Amino acid sequence: MSALRRRLGIWAASAALILAGGFVWLAATDAPQQFTQRIIQSKGIGQPFNLVDHNGNPITEKAFEGSPTAVFFGFTHCPEVCPTTLYEMAAWLKTLGPDGRPIKAFFITVDPERDTPEIMKSYVSNFTDRIVGITGKPDDIANLAKSWHVYWKKIPLENGDYTMDHTASVFLVDAKGNFKSTIAFRENTETAIAKLRKLVSPTS
Amino acid sequence: MQVKFLSLALFANLIAATGAHATLETPRATANGYSKAVFDVSHEWDAQPEPAAPGIMILAASSGDSAGHASMKQPSYAVGDLVITNVRAGATVPKAPVAGGYMVIKNNGSASDFLVGGQAAFAGDVQIHEMKMQGDVMKMRELADGLEIPAGGEVMLQPGGYHVMFMKLTEPLKEGENRKATLTFRNAGRVEVEFGVKSRKNLQSHGMDHSKHGSSN
Numbered sequence: 001m002s003a004l005r006r007r008l009g010i011w012a013a014s015a016a017l018i019l020a021g022g023f024v025w026l027a028a029t030d031a032p033q034q035f036t037q038r039i040i041q042s043k044g045i046g047q048p049f050n051l052v053d054h055n056g057n058p059i060t061e062k063a064f065e066g067s068p069t070a071v072f073f074g075f076t077h078c079p080e081v082c083p084t085t086l087y088e089m090a091a092w093l094k095t096l097g098p099d100g101r102p103i104k105a106f107f108i109t110v111d112p113e114r115d116t117p118e119i120m121k122s123y124v125s126n127f128t129d130r131i132v133g134i135t136g137k138p139d140d141i142a143n144l145a146k147s148w149h150v151y152w153k154k155i156p157l158e159n160g161d162y163t164m165d166h167t168a169s170v171f172l173v174d175a176k177g178n179f180k181s182t183i184a185f186r187e188n189t190e191t192a193i194a195k196l197r198k199l200v201s202p203t204s
Numbered sequence: 205m206q207v208k209f210l211s212l213a214l215f216a217n218l219i220a221a222t223g224a225h226a227t228l229e230t231p232r233a234t235a236n237g238y239s240k241a242v243f244d245v246s247h248e249w250d251a252q253p254e255p256a257a258p259g260i261m262i263l264a265a266s267s268g269d270s271a272g273h274a275s276m277k278q279p280s281y282a283v284g285d286l287v288i289t290n291v292r293a294g295a296t297v298p299k300a301p302v303a304g305g306y307m308v309i310k311n312n313g314s315a316s317d318f319l320v321g322g323q324a325a326f327a328g329d330v331q332i333h334e335m336k337m338q339g340d341v342m343k344m345r346e347l348a349d350g351l352e353i354p355a356g357g358e359v360m361l362q363p364g365g366y367h368v369m370f371m372k373l374t375e376p377l378k379e380g381e382n383r384k385a386t387l388t389f390r391n392a393g394r395v396e397v398e399f400g401v402k403s404r405k406n407l408q409s410h411g412m413d414h415s416k417h418g419s420s421n
Contacts, residue, residue, distance in 0.1 A: 077371075079304040080335060080363055081342045083297065087404055119299070126297030151341045158348055159329050161371060168342040184340060186364075 047147040051108075051136030054121035059134055067104045068199040069173045070183075073150045073166055075111035076123045081168045081185055082107075083127075089170065090128035092193055102175075102200055108134040110152040110166045112141045172199050279400075284392030285313025286353065293370070293399035294363070294407050295379040303327070303377050305368030305385070305399050306361045306407065311353040317391045318350030319368075324385035328372025335365060350390055363407050377401045 053059040064071070070089065074082035086107060093100045107124055109115035112135045115123075120133030135141070145152055152166040169182035172195060180199055183192045281288040291307040311317055322330040332347045351366055353359050361367050368387070370377075377383060381401040388394050 077301045079302045079333075079344075079367065079369060080294070083294070083300065084363075084404055122299045123297065126299070155344065157331065157346050159331070159371070161329070163333075163344050163346075165341060165343040167340050168337065169340040182340065185337060185342065 047143070049136075049140060049144045049147075051134050051140055051144065052117050054117050054124055054133035054135070056117045059132075063104070063106075063132075064173055065177055066175055067102050068175050068196075070103055070105045070196070070199075071108060071148070071171045071173065072106070072169075073108045073110050073145060073148070073152065074168070075109050075164050075166070076115050076119055077111065077163065085168065085170065085185060086124065086127040086131060088189070088192070089131060092189070092196055093128065093130045095189075095193055096196060096200075099200060100196060103130075103196060105131040106134055107131050108141070108144065110141065110145060110150070111154075111164050112136055112138050172196070174199060174202065279398060281395055281397045283387075283389065283395035284317065286311055286317060286389060286392050286395075288387070288395065288397060291397045291399050292402050292407060293368075293377055293383060295401050295403050296373065296376045298376045300376060301371070301373055303370040303373055304363065305370060306363065307368075307397070308358060308360050309353050310358040311355055314355050315391065316355055317353045317389050319353065320350035320388050320390050322368060322385055322387045324370055324383065326374050326377065326383055327370035327385075328374065329370075330385070331369045331371065333367055333369040335367065337364070353389075363404075379403050 048061045051059050053063075072082075072085055072089065074085065076082070089105055093103065093105065096103070107120070109120060115133075115135050117133070117135055120135050124131050124133040136144075148171060150167045152164055154162050155165055156162050168185040170192075171182055172180045174180050181195055183195055278289050279291065281291070287310045289308045289310075291305070293303055293305040296303045309319065319332055321332060324330055332351050333344055334347055334351075335342065335344045337343075346369075347366075351359065351361070359366065368385075370385075377399075379401055382398040383401060384396060384398055386394050386396050
């Protein structure tokens with residue numbers, strides 16, 4: 001009797017341990033940090049995508065290949081971070097002049113419901129002709145943002161409208177598709193330009 | 205039999221322990237490395253909602269301006285116990301749906317007041333928002349109960365922090381313009397102010413105000 005009870009006890013204990021181990025493991029692999037790590041260690045950032053550029057043309061991950069690339073996620077109903085960043089990106093590229101010509105720059109909306117290609121174009125083109133706006137189906141945008149480890153969240157407002165929380169850094173990807181670094185919101189201009197220079201010519 | 209189960213339990217335990225270690229340790233290190241650069245620059249933004257001595261900075265910047273003393277006077281608005289200065293808004297590109305409005309509000313009274321909203325002919329809706337950077341994520345929240353202006357205190361609305369959110373813009377705000385709008389306070393009531401529209405560069409209160417106020421006020 002007591003032997004049976006002991007055996008049952010061990011059964012229960014081992015089952016509990018296996019279960020607990022599984023949960024710990026799941027929780028750990030699910031952590032967002034793990035995702036960042038995977039991105040940084042992976043050869044290419046993100047996964048294949050099918051979206052629409054601000055001219056209404058299809059755009060895929062191929063657009064990020066072969067040239068150093070700067071990518072910013074945002075939305076047009078954004079009072080400060082997005083216009084400031086677009087304004088600064090335009091200024092960096094202007095300052096770099098011919099040195100920055102190889103850089104491709106993209107503004108990807110996290111608010112595809114409101115940001116149609118037309119709206120993206122009329123918005124982005126007010127800052128520069130060097131940045132291409134990207135939008136698409138909400139699910140496709142969500143997948144892309146996830147694969148770039150971009151945080152975004154819709155926040156309802158009292159008037160029925162909404163705003164978006166989102167990662168405000170500019171992602172820098174080299175010509176081989178390797179994630180290199182980020183330029184933070186309001187990062188010092190010289191640092192930002194130095195990062196872009198390094199992106200274009202890693203050895204110099 | 206018992207031994208077998210015991211060893212299985214130990215094995216599971218081992219997996220759990222090593223699994224947890226391997227997956228928890230490395231990402232933590234990477235996450236720190238990843239967000240460090242971002243965090244370094246955001247600290248100044250985090251610090252901004254605590255105004256140091258903005259009134260002094262404004263005065264210093266104004267008197268340092270060489271362009272005529274009379275025209276440099278900051279437009280200032282009084283309503284109840286509140287004094288509102290440095291009222292400005294960010295210039296927008298055409299078709300931009302939103303704009304931010306900024307100012308300094310001083311409460312000379314003995315009770316808190318709250319900026320709860322406003323009205324503007326150029327915007328379909330006016331709300332009071334707070335922006336915050338959390339690491340590399342920009343978060344924006346509507347202050348549904350209003351922005352508290354504590355008794356005897358001063359609150360700065362400025363880029364990176366509290367702002368008046370002009371929504372559903374009916375037309376762009378152009379640099380150099382002065383745009384009328386009404387602010388609503390819970391206790392002091394309404395006051396009409398003029399937002400001096402400034403380029404992004406000149407919006408920061410310490411970046412000061414190189415625009416001319418001209419003859420207005």
